[in-house]
Amino acid sequence: MPLAEIKLAFQRKPAFMPYLPVGYPTLADSIDALEALGKNGADLIEVGIPFSDPLADGPVIQQATHTALENGVTLGSVFDALRELRRRGVAIPLILMGYYNPIFRRGLEAFRRDALAAGADGVIVPDLPPEESGELEQALGGDFPCIRMLAPTTSADRAQKICASAKGFLYLVSVTGVTGARDKVSAGLPEFIARVRGAVPQGLPLCVGFGIASPAQAAEVGRIADGVIVGSACVRALGEAQQPKLAAANLARAFRAALKGIGP
Amino acid sequence: MTILPSKFGSYGGRYVPETLMPALEQLEAEFTRARDDRAFQQKLNGLLVDYAGRPTPITYASRLSERLGGARIYLKREDLAHTGAHKINNALGQALLAQRMGKRRIIAETGAGQHGVASATACALLGLECAVYMGEVDMARQAPNVFRMRLLGAEVRPVSSGSRTLKDAINEAIRDWVTNVETTHYLLGSALGPHPYPTMVREFQKVIGREARTQMLAKTGRTPDAAVACVGGGSNAIGLFSGFLDDPDVALIGVEAGGEGIAGGKHASRFSDPERSRLGVLHGTHTFVLQTPDGQIAETHSVSAGLDYAAVGPEHAHLRDLGRAEYTVATDAEALAAFSLLSTLEGIIPALESAHAVAEAVRRAPKMKPDQILLICLSGRGDKDLDTVTPLLASPPSLKPSPVSLANGEGKSGGTGRRKSERK
Numbered sequence: 001m002p003l004a005e006i007k008l009a010f011q012r013k014p015a016f017m018p019y020l021p022v023g024y025p026t027l028a029d030s031i032d033a034l035e036a037l038g039k040n041g042a043d044l045i046e047v048g049i050p051f052s053d054p055l056a057d058g059p060v061i062q063q064a065t066h067t068a069l070e071n072g073v074t075l076g077s078v079f080d081a082l083r084e085l086r087r088r089g090v091a092i093p094l095i096l097m098g099y100y101n102p103i104f105r106r107g108l109e110a111f112r113r114d115a116l117a118a119g120a121d122g123v124i125v126p127d128l129p130p131e132e133s134g135e136l137e138q139a140l141g142g143d144f145p146c147i148r149m150l151a152p153t154t155s156a157d158r159a160q161k162i163c164a165s166a167k168g169f170l171y172l173v174s175v176t177g178v179t180g181a182r183d184k185v186s187a188g189l190p191e192f193i194a195r196v197r198g199a200v201p202q203g204l205p206l207c208v209g210f211g212i213a214s215p216a217q218a219a220e221v222g223r224i225a226d227g228v229i230v231g232s233a234c235v236r237a238l239g240e241a242q243q244p245k246l247a248a249a250n251l252a253r254a255f256r257a258a259l260k261g262i263g264p
Numbered sequence: 265m266t267i268l269p270s271k272f273g274s275y276g277g278r279y280v281p282e283t284l285m286p287a288l289e290q291l292e293a294e295f296t297r298a299r300d301d302r303a304f305q306q307k308l309n310g311l312l313v314d315y316a317g318r319p320t321p322i323t324y325a326s327r328l329s330e331r332l333g334g335a336r337i338y339l340k341r342e343d344l345a346h347t348g349a350h351k352i353n354n355a356l357g358q359a360l361l362a363q364r365m366g367k368r369r370i371i372a373e374t375g376a377g378q379h380g381v382a383s384a385t386a387c388a389l390l391g392l393e394c395a396v397y398m399g400e401v402d403m404a405r406q407a408p409n410v411f412r413m414r415l416l417g418a419e420v421r422p423v424s425s426g427s428r429t430l431k432d433a434i435n436e437a438i439r440d441w442v443t444n445v446e447t448t449h450y451l452l453g454s455a456l457g458p459h460p461y462p463t464m465v466r467e468f469q470k471v472i473g474r475e476a477r478t479q480m481l482a483k484t485g486r487t488p489d490a491a492v493a494c495v496g497g498g499s500n501a502i503g504l505f506s507g508f509l510d511d512p513d514v515a516l517i518g519v520e521a522g523g524e525g526i527a528g529g530k531h532a533s534r535f536s537d538p539e540r541s542r543l544g545v546l547h548g549t550h551t552f553v554l555q556t557p558d559g560q561i562a563e564t565h566s567v568s569a570g571l572d573y574a575a576v577g578p579e580h581a582h583l584r585d586l587g588r589a590e591y592t593v594a595t596d597a598e599a600l601a602a603f604s605l606l607s608t609l610e611g612i613i614p615a616l617e618s619a620h621a622v623a624e625a626v627r628r629a630p631k632m633k634p635d636q637i638l639l640i641c642l643s644g645r646g647d648k649d650l651d652t653v654t655p656l657l658a659s660p661p662s663l664k665p666s667p668v669s670l671a672n673g674e675g676k677s678g679g680t681g682r683r684k685s686e687r688k
Binding site: 051052053054055056058062066069074075076099100101102103104105106126127128129131132149150151152153154155158162173176177178 | 270277278279280281282283284285286287425426431432435438439442443444445446542543544545546547548550553555557558559560561
């Protein structure tokens with residue numbers, strides 16, 4: 001049951017959730033790297049669905065997903081990759097992350113069926129605010145969550161509404177901006193997290209993403225959040241590595257070590 | 265909850281990152297207030313009259329009408345608006361709105377450059393900072409407009425990602441907006457994007473249809489039988505159409521870019537290619553989108569940079585569902601022939617975008633009766649397109665396309681010398 005799996009994954013706090021798109025640097029490398037992340041310290045993984053026009057992403061993820069598309073990756077190959085990860089014994093929740101058009105084009109019912117069959121536990125759609133997510137959420141049903149996002153620009157009223165019916169966990173965007181590593185953790189983050197904690201139903205984990213580049217930054221965020229999402233830094237480390245699988249394993253271990261025993 | 269309806273039938277909506285949702289709510293609220301604020305409207309109308317040169321005239325195209333036979337053809341002369349296209353109507357409106365919201369920085373995107381020039385112009389006039397995103401391919405084919413924008417004090421930011429055209433410029437503008445949303449207004453240039461843009465841009469472009477209707481009644485004593493406009497995102501068309509929506513006898517015809525023909529896929533027609541065009545979401549709006557079977561946004565092609573876009577404004581999709589508007593295509597070759605024809609017969613060099621509407625008139629007018637009237641929205645002037653057109657028209661002085669071959673939809677195909685697909 002996907003929701004129950006997600007809940008279990010947050011028993012260890014803060015949870016570490018790396019992001020990688022399927023197909024980068026190559027399809028085979030990405031599957032190896034996802035496996036290495038899953039077996040070396042990740043509590044959940046965001047598995048990226050490449051899209052031609054990723055407008056919430058910065059240059060690193062934009063370039064990586066472009067390469068993945070050039071490598072011929074489709075939504076179908078993302079599902080194949082999930083199946084392969086499950087076959088290799090990766091048991092943690094796998095959360096799909098992708099823009100709406102490919103999901104819509106596949107058909108919402110078909111997406112749910114194929115995603116569940118492949119072993120996905122939830123989906124994050126950055127260009128689908130709650131106002132437009134009704135159809136997808138209905139198709140996904142009660143147990144397969146469409147993860148909601150909150151931004152620093154979200155008003156208290158709006159946050160209240162978004163939190164009220166959120167499922168799985170909440171994705172807090174740490175900065176006003178696109179994905180990509182930053183030098184420093186946003187100064188307003190503690191206040192933002194505190195504000196959301198007041199609105200969120202008991203027990204719904206708060207995960208922070210966008211801009212977290214190093215284990216030290218992850219630790220800083222992990223002291224006040226229930227989960228830490230690392231995307232661009234992860235993509236960059238793999239893209240530069242001779243052996244992506246080894247780099248992924250090392251990266252997961254480093255972040256895991258930095259986050260050990262510091263949960264909120 | 266939105267204040268205004270966020271959809272046209274099932275089209276439109278707000279498919280954007282959460283970071284932008286509060287800004288869209290603020291924009292909608294401010295736009296609604298401004299719409300009902302007499303002082304704002306007076307200021308905008310003052311600028312439209314004294315600065316932009318409105319009302320633009322209606323010109324009877326006597327020699328074109330005579331050559332084609334059939335309907336009498338009139339031109340709504342948006343090419344005579346300041347900066348040479350209808351884009352200035354919307355740019356002034358949104359720049360004033362930005363000023364009202366206390367935002368001192370404007371970002372815009374541009375394909376053909378006309379919207380970029382209009383935005384840069386409005387910003388210069390109002391003392392606002394301006395950055396314009398433009399695909400590198402479009403910068404090359406619209407070099408004069410790049411120079412104009414820089415002369416007007418705007419920063420032109422080249423976009424080298426993806427197909428390096430309008431779609432990618434919009435992506436970059438949205439990324440900038442996500443990052444600087446608290447200080448920056450995104451001056452979107454067409455009747456698309458997330459709510460309230462399609463509604464707001466239509467409202468700012470309504471002046472075209474409102475004037476055209478009044479002028480046609482004054483000039484001919486009646487409304488036209490057909491009103492024709494080109495459709496990229498669709499702002500000049502929606503502006504013209506809105507003036508005649510309540511006149512059921514006026515046929516509304518939108519003309520999309522047929523590029524090198526529908527069959528080969530090298531075009532930008534969202535309504536004529538059921539194989540590549542499907543319902544989808546691009547740049548915040550749910551509408552018809554040219555895409556691959558896997559839901560990736562397809563590369564498009566048009567000789568005209570301003571029509572070279574994968575999605576169509578949501579209100580057009582709705583008008584088509586209602587049967588109120590009809591959508592056709594004109595190929596690159598037809599548009600080029602119409603470009604020459606209007607230039608040589610009327611002394612008016614149309615924008616390549618507008619030449620698509622002229623091409624439809626060339627096909628349609630001969631089938632109409634002499635007592636019928638066809639109105640074309642001449643959305644912009646063609647000076648900006650001379651670099652594109654020069655190598656494509658072998659020998660301009662001798663080029664006088666036969667109206668018969670045009671009426672049959674024939675023309676030289678291919679060989680437009682435009683970019684090839686960048687993506688493998």
